[in-house]
Amino acid sequence: MSAIITLSLLAVLLLYLGLFKAKKALLPVSLLGLLAAIVLYSIQWDTDAEPLYSGMVLFDHFAVAFSILSLFITGLVFLLSRDYFDSISEHVAEYYALIIFSLTGALLVVSFHNLAMLFIGIEIMSVALYILVGIRKRDFSSNEAALKYFLMGAFSTGFLLFGITLIYGATGSFDLTEIKNYLIANPHSISPLFYSGILLLIIGLSFKVGAAPFHFWTPDVYEGAPILITTFMSTVVKTAAFAGFLRLFLTCFVPLQDFWAPVLLVITVLTLFIGNISALAQQSFKRMLAYSSISHAGYMLFGILSIGAASAGAIFVYSAAYSIASVVAFAVLILVKRSRGSEHFEAFNGLAAKNPYLAFTLSVAMLSLAGIPLTAGFVGKFMMFSGVLANYHIVLLLLAVLNAAMGIYYYFRVIVAMYFRPADREEVTVNANYKAVLFIGALLTIAIGIFPSLLAGWL
Amino acid sequence: MSVFYFVAFLSIFFALMTIFTKNAVHSVLYLVITFFTFTIHYILLNAQFLAVVNFIVYMGAIMVLFLFVLMLLNLNKDTEPLKSNLIKIIGVIAGLCLVVTIAGSLKLLETSNPVVLKDPGIGLVSNLGKVLFSEFLLPFEISSILLLTAMVGAVLLAKNETKKI
Amino acid sequence: MTQAEAVNTSANYLPILFQLIVAGGFGVGTIIITHLIGPKVKTENKLGSFESGIEVIGNARQPFSIKYFMVAILFVLFDIEVIFMYPWAVNFRQFGLSGLLEMFIFMALLLLGFIYVIKKRALEWD
Numbered sequence: 001m002s003a004i005i006t007l008s009l010l011a012v013l014l015l016y017l018g019l020f021k022a023k024k025a026l027l028p029v030s031l032l033g034l035l036a037a038i039v040l041y042s043i044q045w046d047t048d049a050e051p052l053y054s055g056m057v058l059f060d061h062f063a064v065a066f067s068i069l070s071l072f073i074t075g076l077v078f079l080l081s082r083d084y085f086d087s088i089s090e091h092v093a094e095y096y097a098l099i100i101f102s103l104t105g106a107l108l109v110v111s112f113h114n115l116a117m118l119f120i121g122i123e124i125m126s127v128a129l130y131i132l133v134g135i136r137k138r139d140f141s142s143n144e145a146a147l148k149y150f151l152m153g154a155f156s157t158g159f160l161l162f163g164i165t166l167i168y169g170a171t172g173s174f175d176l177t178e179i180k181n182y183l184i185a186n187p188h189s190i191s192p193l194f195y196s197g198i199l200l201l202i203i204g205l206s207f208k209v210g211a212a213p214f215h216f217w218t219p220d221v222y223e224g225a226p227i228l229i230t231t232f233m234s235t236v237v238k239t240a241a242f243a244g245f246l247r248l249f250l251t252c253f254v255p256l257q258d259f260w261a262p263v264l265l266v267i268t269v270l271t272l273f274i275g276n277i278s279a280l281a282q283q284s285f286k287r288m289l290a291y292s293s294i295s296h297a298g299y300m301l302f303g304i305l306s307i308g309a310a311s312a313g314a315i316f317v318y319s320a321a322y323s324i325a326s327v328v329a330f331a332v333l334i335l336v337k338r339s340r341g342s343e344h345f346e347a348f349n350g351l352a353a354k355n356p357y358l359a360f361t362l363s364v365a366m367l368s369l370a371g372i373p374l375t376a377g378f379v380g381k382f383m384m385f386s387g388v389l390a391n392y393h394i395v396l397l398l399l400a401v402l403n404a405a406m407g408i409y410y411y412f413r414v415i416v417a418m419y420f421r422p423a424d425r426e427e428v429t430v431n432a433n434y435k436a437v438l439f440i441g442a443l444l445t446i447a448i449g450i451f452p453s454l455l456a457g458w459l
Numbered sequence: 460m461s462v463f464y465f466v467a468f469l470s471i472f473f474a475l476m477t478i479f480t481k482n483a484v485h486s487v488l489y490l491v492i493t494f495f496t497f498t499i500h501y502i503l504l505n506a507q508f509l510a511v512v513n514f515i516v517y518m519g520a521i522m523v524l525f526l527f528v529l530m531l532l533n534l535n536k537d538t539e540p541l542k543s544n545l546i547k548i549i550g551v552i553a554g555l556c557l558v559v560t561i562a563g564s565l566k567l568l569e570t571s572n573p574v575v576l577k578d579p580g581i582g583l584v585s586n587l588g589k590v591l592f593s594e595f596l597l598p599f600e601i602s603s604i605l606l607l608t609a610m611v612g613a614v615l616l617a618k619n620e621t622k623k624i
Numbered sequence: 625m626t627q628a629e630a631v632n633t634s635a636n637y638l639p640i641l642f643q644l645i646v647a648g649g650f651g652v653g654t655i656i657i658t659h660l661i662g663p664k665v666k667t668e669n670k671l672g673s674f675e676s677g678i679e680v681i682g683n684a685r686q687p688f689s690i691k692y693f694m695v696a697i698l699f700v701l702f703d704i705e706v707i708f709m710y711p712w713a714v715n716f717r718q719f720g721l722s723g724l725l726e727m728f729i730f731m732a733l734l735l736l737g738f739i740y741v742i743k744k745r746a747l748e749w750d
Binding site: 592 | 690691700701707723740741
């Protein structure tokens with residue numbers, strides 16, 4: 001909890017730094033704050049996890065691992081933010097503060113132990129994002145994205161709240177332990193309200209993670225938002241939303257698996273196919289990443305579908321691999337867009353000749369997203385698929401493998417463009433922060449790919 | 460009980476009017492009336508604090524905001540694009556699915572046991588305060604962060620940039 | 625539970641309802657009665673909108689400044705804050721010092737936000 005308090009105060013401090021024109025201090029102070037939060041979480045790792053504050057939050061290994069992952073990825077995003085916000089607007093401090101606020105919400109979502117906390121965490125996370133998506137006020141697509149995201153987000157929160165209400169109506173409590181005890185105590189006389197509650201919760205959370213058929217906002221919002229905000233959304237927010245999803249289902253709803261698994265199965269298969277098939281048709285790299293993030297949501301839903309002791313570890317590794325690779329991909333996209341002014345695949349032509357370092361790190365990220373062995377993405381996919389194989393029919397696995405093959409095709413388009421399509425271009429200038437992020441990203445991707453136990457042992 | 464059915468009828472009637480009226484300002488005003496009927500529901504349930512909050516915050520403040528938003532828009536032109544019939548039909552089907560699901564879960568019409576009102580004074584301000592400041596203290600404190608976020612966002616979005624970009 | 629709380633139901637608020645009806649009825653009644661007993665002049669000048677004697681120009685429905693909206697939205701936020709003080713104030717004595725601190729933490733964060741808004745000159749009408 002001390003980490004969450006630190007972060008809230010950090011955000012307020014950043015706001016005031018912005019008031020007193022201390023722009024230079026913003027980035028170091030935020031990074032220091034994130035580091036402090038990571039340290040505070042690491043200290044908690046070995047202590048016995050008890051629900052705190054009348055059972056509102058629980059900092060078990062699950063919560064701490066996902067929190068550290070979110071903090072780490074936010075740190076990478078902040079490193080990329082040097083000079084980035086200056087070009088958008090003069091209120092730089094507010095962007096840092098809002099990202100930290102959003103992160104605070106994400107940390108609450110991964111560590112909730114009461115549905116009231118889940119709701120308030122999701123709200124803090126989303127309200128900050130609605131604003132961040134629309135920070136380019138004079139840009140039409142940014143406005144559209146913000147409005148779409150806000151309306152869709154508010155609508156889905158309605159479903160979520162209704163679901164929580166019905167579950168409260170059936171069990172008389174918001175507490176996860178109480179809800180679980182209710183299910184164990186009345187295995188045969190569960191109130192019908194409870195079933196509707198689960199369905200509505202699935203709908204609300206599917207909206208938040210961008211799973212089909214509730215994915216319609218994702219491509220437009222990801223494309224309209226500034227690239228750095230898209231990076232934050234598709235990594236930290238998605239990870240946190242999945243962690244919250246999994247935490248709710250893993251703690252409470254396992255006894256009712258026969259009821260909700262078919263619904264989730266349909267959502268998963270739809271998400272995979274819609275994400276991958278649409279990604280095939282894209283000409284813009286950013287939009288392709290948006291659709292591919294939908295398909296990755298599909299893979300991560302496998303973890304919830306084959307719920308069990310291993311699913312937390314699988315989702316953790318998968319989201320770590322996916323987040324790190326996405327940060328690298330978006331970082332290169334920012335650089336390429338800055339030099340070429342375009343987000344299309346053609347903008348990457350001949351990148352390998354002039355910027356071999358950029359091309360190499362992006363290739364590693366793409367290989368990881370595609371799930372090629374020796375990268376982190378492969379480990380994540382492997383853990384997911386083995387979970388599916390243990391619990392489900394082989395047909396589902398074949399569908400997943402088919403989708404992975406589709407993914408390989410569109411991820412390789414970028415690599416082909418970079419290495420085999422010559423084009424006249426100048427060298428892209430890369431500042432030290434970007435170099436560092438790309439290095440860390442590529443290194444971690446390969447390290448996790450070769451030594452999976454680095455992460456897989458956490459949960 | 461008959462009061463309840465009458466007010467419930469009014470709620471649904473005005474909610475439908477909110478959707479079906481063409482004039483945006485009328486729609487907001489119908490929504491105000493809908494919220495007012497909710498206030499009456501809260502009073503019937505003896506949830507006095509919620510009734511006051513609903514009256515002051517929702518009807519008073521938030522609905523005024525809605526009207527402000529309408530005034531920010533340019534309502535002179537008829538800019539509303541026509542929705543295709545297909546989308547309308549799909550919307551109706553989806554809505555009915557939701558209704559069937561909810562109705563299915565309520566079909567037994569049994570009063571849900573765990574939350575049967577044992578204490579009729581549960582909705583009183585002082586009782587609510589006791590729960591808010593003991594059991595739900597953390598969400599209460601955290602909600603200040605939510606309000607702060609909204610504050611920063613409002614300033615950020617509504618403030619004019621001095622530098623033209 | 626004390627005797628006063630035990631009988632605290634919505635029926636106790638009936639006098640307030642009567643007061644509302646009387647207050648509202650007086651307002652509405654006055655308007656209706658003035659319409660009934662007042663003289664009725666229906667010329668074009670009388671029915672047109674009054675702009676200090678100048679001819680009416682343009683349309684009254686124009687998008688207006690976003691500054692009003694900002695004031696309104698900040699009002700709503702602080703409105704919500706104040707609403708939270710109500711259940712706290714009712715139990716003030718019972719909560720003692722810890723309750724005071726809890727409320728002050730909540731208030732302090734929002735006060736910081738308020739100072740930020742003032743410092744940012746968001747409420748200035750330049």
